[in-house]
Amino acid sequence: MKSQTIQLPIPTNDGKFLACYSQNGLVELNFPNRPAPDRDIRSKNVPDAKIRAWHRTTGSALKKMLAGKKPKQFPPLAPAGTEFQNRVWREMQKIPPGQTRSYGEIARAIGRPKAVRAVGGACGANPIPVLVPCHRVLAANKKIGGFSGGLDWKRKLLALEGIAV
DNA sequence: ATCTTAACTGTGT
């Protein structure tokens, strides 16, 4: 059956983010002023208590991130993707704040050392930027690389963690 | 140091 998702806004100093939840956890987080990708999003009117609690955690975690601090707690992350993508995203969550990795290293870590380019694709498909630190992944030569959400965001997030490029 | 090219893999159409 189709997972029902609920969208809730998160107001921050940098604009209004949009979070989407399923019954399993946070599924998607969108940057402000960016059209929500049309996955299978179904809005519902009344979020239950479980989701409201997650949303509180998400908002708090996001704001800490944007303030350059490490969130003490995360909501359950339940992004919908292929097996490969899930591996990549899970691997990215392991990157400690303030550190970076290359697309090649991620590829090797998930057992597909040559799928570096595919890893780039998975990063671009990451539905939960900021919380899933796709911005900590740079090109092999420590260059900025690209960023689906806009390179300015990537630079900003990196700067917040004291990473120079 | 910068540019060009070829190799490689997952995903969408």
Added chain:
DNA sequence: ACACAGTTAAGAT
């Protein structure tokens, strides 16, 4: 089957 992508390593200039 084909083209593309948030790459990379190697070779040429």
